[in-house]
Amino acid sequence: MPLIDMPLSQLKSYSGINPRPSDFNDYWDRGLAEMRAVDPQIELVPSRFQTPSAECFDLYFTGVGGARIHVKYARPRGADGPHPAVVQFHGYTGNVGDWHERLGYVSLGFSVFAMDCRGQGGRSDDAGSVKGNTHHGHIIRGLDDEPDNLLFRSIFLDTAQLAGIAMGMPEVDAEQVYATGWSQGGGLTIACAALEPRIRKAAPVYPFLSDYRRIWEMDLAKDAYAELRTYFRHFDPQHERESDIFTKLGYIDVQHLAERIQADVLMGTGLMDTICPPSTQFAAFNKIASAKRVEIFPDFGHEGLPGMNDKIYQFFLGQY
Template identity: 35%
Template sequence: MALFDLPLDQLEQYRPPVEEPDDLDAFWARHLDAGRTRPVLLAAERVDTALTGVETWDVTFAGDAGHPIKAWFTRPAGTDDVVLPAVVEYLGYGRGRGFPQERLTWATAGYAHLLMDTRGQGGQHGSGGSTPDPVGSAPSAPGFLTRDVHDPETYYYRRLVIDAVRAVDAVRALPGVDRERVSVVGNSQGGGLALAVSGLVPDLAAVVASAPFLCHVRRALAITDAEPYAELTQHLAVHREAEEQALRTVAYVDGMHLVRRARADVLVATGLRDTVCPPSTVFAAYNHYGDLARDAGEAGPDREIAVYPYNHHEGGEGFHLDRQLRWLRARVLG
């Protein structure tokens, strides 16, 4: 894929006007308050992974509307009596939590690691998921982006963001976790969820988001026809009268809006040839990250962005994981 977006010098200065809903804060406060009326931990059962270096629990927690959400909780073996910093990880589009043996990086780096399953997903990539979505949808395009996109109250991604926040609540309720040192990480859809959570949970230790989805959605629709954004294009090609309402709904979950409220330091990554989550959409969120703190006269969170000029949606892969590990260690492990 050739370069198709703005030149890097323009991306670094790209701060599009914010068009967030007037009731954005009240909207999220209402849904967060409703979610937190229920106990968050529903079950945590130790599982045998046949691995000797880590210990794993099959966790169920109460997500949006109390729906049971599955997760794997993994920590270094022999640390039951040690309070560890935690990493909550969110998955990419179409993935489920798979097998606990598949994602060991953060636990073997010394963190307690909670890998959140994604409701209704797990049928497109990886080793499957374990969490059904009990909520139906009005007519939508194949995939998840347009499920109930005409109503922010029932929109799929509104519910998924609440799940993601409750995953932070869940890890903080587990034994042996340092509640003050919880970070969130993710790639693609997972990166978008990590950025959304950064604006809704004010006391995170750090945020790591690579090639984040659901940022500056209006821009994405204008410059890419790649999935998953193409789902919304396809849907609006049929429901021609619904554009204004659909874009208003998506604005509630747009990372460019939510990250303005972020307080935690962040490491972001983008590939300049990424048509799935175009670099200008990533820079739009990055450049607005922590705006409200700076507007209030505070220093605001530290921000770093890794740019991979010759990469598509795969970004820096293992090269960037090394940077993530070292970056997070410096901020959390000391």
């Protein structure tokens, strides 16, 4: 088959090349402490959209930095006793989409929490203020400020905070909370499971936000990663700070968070993916020490992977 990346045999042992900051664990422990100190001020607003089988709410909570985060929350109507829950994360710059996308899980007896990422295409705030550029890209947002002001730090913490909120709902079985998403949603699934170790199952599909230097060296700093090239062209045209920049990006590189995961993991990847190339995905997958499995789609890129959603359903139902 044609190759756009490493052969599969090499992918299975690839460990990534983007630097990991020396204080990485302290950085995230400090972030989690900040998150836990926030009063989430949870608000549930019944949605205009309702069905005979699902109760639907717009859920709001306050995250780090004071941002109000919006979540579409759907739960089985009249459920008897605690039941499983899924937290869902969307693709880059998008939003959680329509209510009907939650209903499949609700019909199986799950509550569903689907989060709008702050500052992207949904209803969550971007309340931060950082020095330097605020070009459209969120990867580079805060890159000229202190590491604690990287925007994706806040977004990663939002995922963990939401998972904790879900676990605290009286209708939810806190020991059966799962996470999933595709592309950015896949990267956020890894971050969520890493920062909230009580997540029991995680299903990231072609995860974004991994191994930034590898992206650069493959000349794939375009499409979803285009802001890396934009940043260097505008703010470091001779790459005098290249090493420092990639090291700072290492704080928000999900491959370095992956080793914290305790959940069972099912990942899906297409070997022809030029948006989130397979090596960057395997950089994270190979660091996961818990039970894990990857589904390979040799002829597919960053697109729908036939049958992958069905596999995730079965995985969460314990049938896979």
